[in-house]
Amino acid sequence: MTRDEITTGLAEILEEVAGVNPDDVAEGKSFTDDLDVDSLSMVEVVVAAEEKFGVKIPDNEVQNLKTVGDAVSYIAAQS
Amino acid sequence: MTRPDVVVTGLGATTPLGGDVASTWDAMLAGRSGVSALTQEWAEQLPVRIAAQLAVEPSEVLDRVRLRRLDRSEAIALIAAQQAWADAGLAGSDLDGERLAVSVGSGIGGATTLLAQDDILEASGPRRVSPHTIPMLMPNGPAAWVGLELGAKAGVHSVASACATGSEAIALGLDIIRSGRADVVVAGGTEAVIHALPIAGFSSMRAMSTRNDDPERASRPWDRGRDGFVLGEGAGILVLERAEHAAARGARVYARLAGAGITSDAYDIVQPHAEGEGAIRAIAKAIADADVAKRDIVHVNAHATSTPVGDMLEIGGLHKALGDHPVLSATKSMTGHLLGAAGALESIATILAIRDSVVPPTINLDDPEPGLTLDVAAHKARHMEIPAALNNAFGFGGHNVALVFARP
Numbered sequence: 001m002t003r004d005e006i007t008t009g010l011a012e013i014l015e016e017v018a019g020v021n022p023d024d025v026a027e028g029k030s031f032t033d034d035l036d037v038d039s040l041s042m043v044e045v046v047v048a049a050e051e052k053f054g055v056k057i058p059d060n061e062v063q064n065l066k067t068v069g070d071a072v073s074y075i076a077a078q079s
Numbered sequence: 080m081t082r083p084d085v086v087v088t089g090l091g092a093t094t095p096l097g098g099d100v101a102s103t104w105d106a107m108l109a110g111r112s113g114v115s116a117l118t119q120e121w122a123e124q125l126p127v128r129i130a131a132q133l134a135v136e137p138s139e140v141l142d143r144v145r146l147r148r149l150d151r152s153e154a155i156a157l158i159a160a161q162q163a164w165a166d167a168g169l170a171g172s173d174l175d176g177e178r179l180a181v182s183v184g185s186g187i188g189g190a191t192t193l194l195a196q197d198d199i200l201e202a203s204g205p206r207r208v209s210p211h212t213i214p215m216l217m218p219n220g221p222a223a224w225v226g227l228e229l230g231a232k233a234g235v236h237s238v239a240s241a242c243a244t245g246s247e248a249i250a251l252g253l254d255i256i257r258s259g260r261a262d263v264v265v266a267g268g269t270e271a272v273i274h275a276l277p278i279a280g281f282s283s284m285r286a287m288s289t290r291n292d293d294p295e296r297a298s299r300p301w302d303r304g305r306d307g308f309v310l311g312e313g314a315g316i317l318v319l320e321r322a323e324h325a326a327a328r329g330a331r332v333y334a335r336l337a338g339a340g341i342t343s344d345a346y347d348i349v350q351p352h353a354e355g356e357g358a359i360r361a362i363a364k365a366i367a368d369a370d371v372a373k374r375d376i377v378h379v380n381a382h383a384t385s386t387p388v389g390d391m392l393e394i395g396g397l398h399k400a401l402g403d404h405p406v407l408s409a410t411k412s413m414t415g416h417l418l419g420a421a422g423a424l425e426s427i428a429t430i431l432a433i434r435d436s437v438v439p440p441t442i443n444l445d446d447p448e449p450g451l452t453l454d455v456a457a458h459k460a461r462h463m464e465i466p467a468a469l470n471n472a473f474g475f476g477g478h479n480v481a482l483v484f485a486r487p
Binding site: 017018019040041043044047 | 142143144145147148206207209210211
């Protein structure tokens with residue numbers, strides 16, 4: 001998968017879970033500061049991403065995924 | 080220091096009869112039933128396949144993302160609270176949050192969330208259980224969401240006293256304002272447990288009507304053909320306010336919440352006391368607390384759930400506590416039994432009866448019990464002056480709550 005494809009997939013999840021406008025989702029955006037994703041919604045995003053991309057994202061990794069780009073890199077390296 | 084008067088300045092509801100107070104009240108006065116057949120697949124195996132379901136789904140009011148993290152009982156509490164808040168003219172106001180409290184309870188709580196998430200746990204494992212599960216099923220959830228929405232900082236309370244919950248939450252609101260802890264209290268009840276397990280549980284108690292072939296005629300308080308209550312869902316919310324506070328901001332006042340009486344039976348976990356002793360004491364306490372003459376209480380919105388025993392015990396209690404002059408109404412004949420929201424919705428009906436000088440009808444009272452010695456507005460609404468009125472609510476656990484409302 002390309003980075004763009006992963007970003008698009010994350011945008012779909014973010015819209016479903018947290019009502020984030022897909023147009024706002026870009027690699028430089030912070031989940032909490034820019035996209036307003038709270039901690040409980042972040043848990044939902046992670047679980048949905050594991051399912052969508054067929055990866056495992058352990059809880060101790062989640063704290064390192066500050067931006068959409070961080071998540072894209074992690075998923076790209078795993079898949 | 081004299082005790083402050085407490086008035087009702089806002090009303091909100093979403094019920095089996097309508098998505099707001101006005102449509103619900105219109106339907107009540109017209110004698111419409113909100114009971115219908117349960118056509119969902121999960122209901123097929125149940126002995127009871129009727130219920131009073133919401134007229135307007137929460138998804139028509141709240142957005143999808145918001146609803147993901149709300150139990151149905153929380154969603155409808157929020158909807159009713161938003162209505163009541165706007166109705167009181169408080170939307171966008173600069174009310175000090177530290178003078179605003181919330182008292183909203185539920186009889187059963189987030190049971191449908193619990194059951195749905197348990198299905199997910201069994202089918203897909205613990206990691207798939209929603210992180211919103213706990214705030215959705217916790218019994219204080221509805222009150223907490225309402226408090227969050229309105230910015231209440233003087234305390235958020237969640238009474239639980241089964242079918243007396245809505246009334247007890249209002250009584251607590253009265254206490255909070257009288258004691259000076261807040262100027263405004265958003266108070267009421269919510270319930271949304273139309274689901275196989277609660278229905279199976281209540282029907283195992285033989286408490287529910289099984290008139291599955293005739294839903295609209297199933298809830299029939301005081302009628303000889305009654306065979307149990309009909310489960311309903313909905314929320315009712317009142318804005319209670321210190322009278323001087325309401326006057327200072329020029330608020331419209333529906334009625335005065337004149338007094339409350341709360342007792343417990345200490346008799347049986349589910350059976351009411353055989354002589355209705357606890358109910359009689361609650362009514363007497365409410366009247367004494369209200370400082371209203373008995374003769375002015377000319378209307379009672381009775382608890383009357385359509386169960387064989389409870390309905391007639393209440394009649395005996397009303398006779399003893401109030402006399403033989405009030406005109407009764409059992410609005411559960413139309414709404415079904417909203418459990419923890421019942422006392423709140425019926426308080427709203429009581430308040431509007433006072434405002435509009437009309438007693439709502441009791442439908443399906445075709446063959447009254449011989450022991451029904453008090454006057455009931457059967458089938459049709461009855462127009463009459465109502466200076467003051469009483470609302471009763473009783474709950475499993477031996478809870479008895481009586482509220483007296485009066486003209487402002």
